[in-house]
Amino acid sequence: MRSLILRTMAPWLSFLILVVSVFILWQGHNTPGGGFIGGLTASLGLIFYSLAYGYREMERRLKVRWTAVMALGLGIAGVSIVFSRQWISLFVQMWGPPPLFDVGVYFVVIGMATLLMSLVMED
Amino acid sequence: MLSPQLGFDFVFEWTPRSIFLALFVLFIGASILPYAYEYLKKYERKFRFFSVFCLFAVSMVGILGADNLILIFVAWELTSWFSYLLIGFESERDIARRSALQALLTTMAGGIFLLMGFIIWGETSGTYSFSQLTSTGRMPSDLAFSFILIGLLTKSAQFPFHFWLPNAMAAPTPVSAYLHSATLVKAGVFVLGRMTESVALTPFWVDLLSYVGLWSFFIGAVFALRETELKRLLAYSTISAIGWILALLAMTAQSPLRNIVDLFVISHGGYKAGLFLCAGVIYYVYGVTHLQDIKGIGRQSPFLGALMSLALLSFMGLPMTTAFNAKEAGLEIFLHHESPILILLSVLGSIFLTAVGLKMFACLWAQSKPRKRIKKMSAVLVVPPMILILAPYGWFEFHWGPLMPMALSAIAFVLGAGLWKLDSRMGERFLRKNTPFMDRFYDFKLQIIYRIARDIMNVFQPQRLSLLLLFVLLGFSCLVLFAIFRWTWSDPSLPVFSDIGLTDLASVIMILAAAVSLLVWRSRLNAVLALGLSGYGLAFLFFLYGAPDLAFTQFLVETLLLILFVSVIPSFPRWERRSSPVSLARSALVSVVVGGIMSATAALVLFSVRTDDLKNFFSERSFTEAFGRNIVNVILVDFRGLDTLGEIAVIAIAGLGIWALYRFSDRKERKT
Numbered sequence: 001m002r003s004l005i006l007r008t009m010a011p012w013l014s015f016l017i018l019v020v021s022v023f024i025l026w027q028g029h030n031t032p033g034g035g036f037i038g039g040l041t042a043s044l045g046l047i048f049y050s051l052a053y054g055y056r057e058m059e060r061r062l063k064v065r066w067t068a069v070m071a072l073g074l075g076i077a078g079v080s081i082v083f084s085r086q087w088i089s090l091f092v093q094m095w096g097p098p099p100l101f102d103v104g105v106y107f108v109v110i111g112m113a114t115l116l117m118s119l120v121m122e123d
Numbered sequence: 124m125l126s127p128q129l130g131f132d133f134v135f136e137w138t139p140r141s142i143f144l145a146l147f148v149l150f151i152g153a154s155i156l157p158y159a160y161e162y163l164k165k166y167e168r169k170f171r172f173f174s175v176f177c178l179f180a181v182s183m184v185g186i187l188g189a190d191n192l193i194l195i196f197v198a199w200e201l202t203s204w205f206s207y208l209l210i211g212f213e214s215e216r217d218i219a220r221r222s223a224l225q226a227l228l229t230t231m232a233g234g235i236f237l238l239m240g241f242i243i244w245g246e247t248s249g250t251y252s253f254s255q256l257t258s259t260g261r262m263p264s265d266l267a268f269s270f271i272l273i274g275l276l277t278k279s280a281q282f283p284f285h286f287w288l289p290n291a292m293a294a295p296t297p298v299s300a301y302l303h304s305a306t307l308v309k310a311g312v313f314v315l316g317r318m319t320e321s322v323a324l325t326p327f328w329v330d331l332l333s334y335v336g337l338w339s340f341f342i343g344a345v346f347a348l349r350e351t352e353l354k355r356l357l358a359y360s361t362i363s364a365i366g367w368i369l370a371l372l373a374m375t376a377q378s379p380l381r382n383i384v385d386l387f388v389i390s391h392g393g394y395k396a397g398l399f400l401c402a403g404v405i406y407y408v409y410g411v412t413h414l415q416d417i418k419g420i421g422r423q424s425p426f427l428g429a430l431m432s433l434a435l436l437s438f439m440g441l442p443m444t445t446a447f448n449a450k451e452a453g454l455e456i457f458l459h460h461e462s463p464i465l466i467l468l469s470v471l472g473s474i475f476l477t478a479v480g481l482k483m484f485a486c487l488w489a490q491s492k493p494r495k496r497i498k499k500m501s502a503v504l505v506v507p508p509m510i511l512i513l514a515p516y517g518w519f520e521f522h523w524g525p526l527m528p529m530a531l532s533a534i535a536f537v538l539g540a541g542l543w544k545l546d547s548r549m550g551e552r553f554l555r556k557n558t559p560f561m562d563r564f565y566d567f568k569l570q571i572i573y574r575i576a577r578d579i580m581n582v583f584q585p586q587r588l589s590l591l592l593l594f595v596l597l598g599f600s601c602l603v604l605f606a607i608f609r610w611t612w613s614d615p616s617l618p619v620f621s622d623i624g625l626t627d628l629a630s631v632i633m634i635l636a637a638a639v640s641l642l643v644w645r646s647r648l649n650a651v652l653a654l655g656l657s658g659y660g661l662a663f664l665f666f667l668y669g670a671p672d673l674a675f676t677q678f679l680v681e682t683l684l685l686i687l688f689v690s691v692i693p694s695f696p697r698w699e700r701r702s703s704p705v706s707l708a709r710s711a712l713v714s715v716v717v718g719g720i721m722s723a724t725a726a727l728v729l730f731s732v733r734t735d736d737l738k739n740f741f742s743e744r745s746f747t748e749a750f751g752r753n754i755v756n757v758i759l760v761d762f763r764g765l766d767t768l769g770e771i772a773v774i775a776i777a778g779l780g781i782w783a784l785y786r787f788s789d790r791k792e793r794k795t
Contacts (some may be wrong), residue, residue: 028749028753028756029751029752029753029760030752030753031752031754032671032672032675032751032753032755033672033675033753034389034672034753034755034756034759034760035760036676036759037672037675037676037679040676040679040680040683041679043683044682044683046678047686049682051686058471065779066778066782067779067782070774070778070779071775073771073775074771074772074775077767077768077771078768081764081765081768086535099760099761101760101761101764101767101768102756102760103768103779104771105759105760105771108771108775109771109774110769111775111778112774112775112777112778113683115778115781115782116687116778116781117683117686117687117690119692119781119782119785120690120785121687121690121691
């Protein structure tokens with residue numbers, strides 16, 4: 001499974017997938033995409049890396065805890081809801097990024113999907 | 124208003140009376156803090172103790188000042204939680220954990236009743252604002268008030284919910300002194316006091332409250348006489364004092380005599396907290412808690428003995444104390460009520476309390492050989508009880524009350540002295556341990572609840588995944604069927620199947636072929652691949668019918684699942700058919716039924732929704748109001764943002780659950 005080709009390509013490809021996932025998140029408000037799809041894509045990128053190097057190695061490099069990522073996502077989403085639409089709309093009009101809320105969804109999905117995979121495949 | 128739909132608002136309304144009581148609560152807390160610092164020096168978790176202690180004080184103030192029923196309830200529940208944490212502070216002791224849980228469950232059960240009462244009150248009156256509700260001067264409906272009363276009585280440890288208070292003495296002494304004598308148990312008094320300040324109770328409730336209160340006053344005193352441990356004895360006398368206060372409150376609703384209640388609350392809070400602190404000092408310095416062990420301690424530590432004696436004067440309500448003034452005034456009110464039973468109960472209770480006080484007094488100053496001190500006495504331990512015991516004397520006014528209550532008090536004192544003599548003559552026989560009937564009843568109830576919960580769980584949460592799935596799927600189908608039958612079908616016209624192309628047919632055939640082959644494959648890898656194939660086919664269909672977001676998501680989820688399944692296959696045992704024909708048939712039946720119901724539902728929905736209202740609504744507004752052109756995404760994150768928040772919360776909770784299952788399971792042990 002851990003062939004030389006895979007190990008050589010994995011960092012580049014997974015980086016590319018992560019960039020694409022951010023792009024999907026970014027333009028999700030106007031074209032197909034969004035936080036959920038972006039999050040799934042990003043976690044697929046991370047999983048792809050882990051298939052080559054192992055989940056331990058991926059987590060060691062990233063130095064994140066997936067439960068914390070989920071909490072961060074929930075926090076962002078919750079805060080953006082609390083501070084209601086006006087702020088986000090302002091944000092959208094000025095810079096054009098996706099609403100903050102979608103960023104929260106993105107992180108929750110990344111955290112959940114990657115956590116699940118790394119738990120099941122860790123040992 | 125913070126949340127107009129829920130009627131919730133974060134507002135406080137301070138009256139001179141509530142400010143005064145809040146200051147009283149904070150004053151007692153402030154006096155106990157240095158004592159607690161000294162007392163708990165050896166404990167490691169001091170920081171937790173002090174933070175919870177201070178948070179408790181804040182929530183107590185919240186009960187006194189909050190002007191919204193829901194806010195009062197929140198503060199009320201917070202005091203329950205903090206009391207739970209404080210009682211169970213020495214969590215390595217079984218008894219502390221049990222007592223903490225008992226106090227929590229009892230007061231929380233009462234809290235639920237309080238909430239129900241508040242909701243009924245608020246909904247029927249149309250406002251949750253406490254000051255508006257009480258300014259009308261109308262009582263809540265009988266149902267609401269009875270619920271509120273249950274809440275108040277559980278928290279204030281009144282009969283028949285009194286059993287948790289003596290057990291709560293497992294807490295460290297500063298906690299008992301603060302929570303279980305001066306503040307927490309008076310929460311019921313505070314709330315009822317705020318209500319009855321301007322609301323008049325109907326005679327029925329006045330009678331009920333005074334009977335319950337004075338009955339608690341009586342039995343608290345009786346139990347106190349039979350108790351041998353100092354702190355538990357004081358706890359029983361607290362039950363009795365609060366019963367007295369509640370009865371007084373009920374009778375003085377809407378009258379200027381209300382000040383007497385406050386006087387009693389203050390004097391009781393002061394001397395009782397002081398007595399608790401003294402009991403703590405005795406335990407700290409001499410390491411004893413039982414009444415027969417404290418014999419002669421007054422002679423060995425005269426200052427402590429003198430303090431306790433001074434507090435005992437108030438305890439018995441002897442002349443020259445504030446408690447005496449309050450008691451005389453209270454008796455006079457009871458006399459005005461002209462109910463012989465009430466007067467009898469109050470006199471009997473006073474007799475027993477006098478006997479208890481005399482017994483403690485005699486124990487303190489009895490002759491005995493000196494005891495060994497474990498630790499040194501320090502000023503920090505003695506000054507707080509001194510302040511607390513002496514402070515109520517600031518409200519003392521010297522006056523002889525009317526004759527009748529005086530005579531009753533005198534009779535009670537003489538009879539109490541006689542009872543004490545009899546008690547000491549009878550000696551150990553009367554001093555036997557209390558039989559805590561309600562306490563055992565609590566255990567019994569708890570066991571029944573556990574048993575019911577376990578039985579339910581055994582039926583509906585079987586250890587086999589196939590059975591579990593059966594329950595989930597059939598339950599879900601029943602819900603869907605229910606919805607279908609409740610639905611009013613407006614337009615049962617058939618959908619148009621005209622424009623079905625070749626590609627659609629191809630993907631449908633792919634899905635079907637994959638699904639059928641799933642049943643036939645005898646290799647897990649092939650089965651998983653077939654499952655993935657059917658999922659991709661579905662995604663393709665979504666794409667064809669103009670739902671790119673959905674197709675996108677479906678593709679990604681299928682891919683993730685495929686990787687997941689493929690990677691866990693190696694850890695499975697060899698494939699073999701274990702299921703019996705019966706269980707196979709059952710599974711087939713269930714899947715056909717569930718699948719059929721779901722397909723029927725989808726088709727019915729298609730038949731009935733013929734309008735484009737929703738579609739038009741969202742496509743019109745998605746850009747003008749939410750600045751996005753992707754309608755699906757805009758609905759998810761903007762129009763229905765709160766739903767999505769709920770969904771991602773579910774995702775996160777599920778993730779945490781799986782994480783916990785993996786981290787804390789005994790899976791590794793089973794493997795080896």
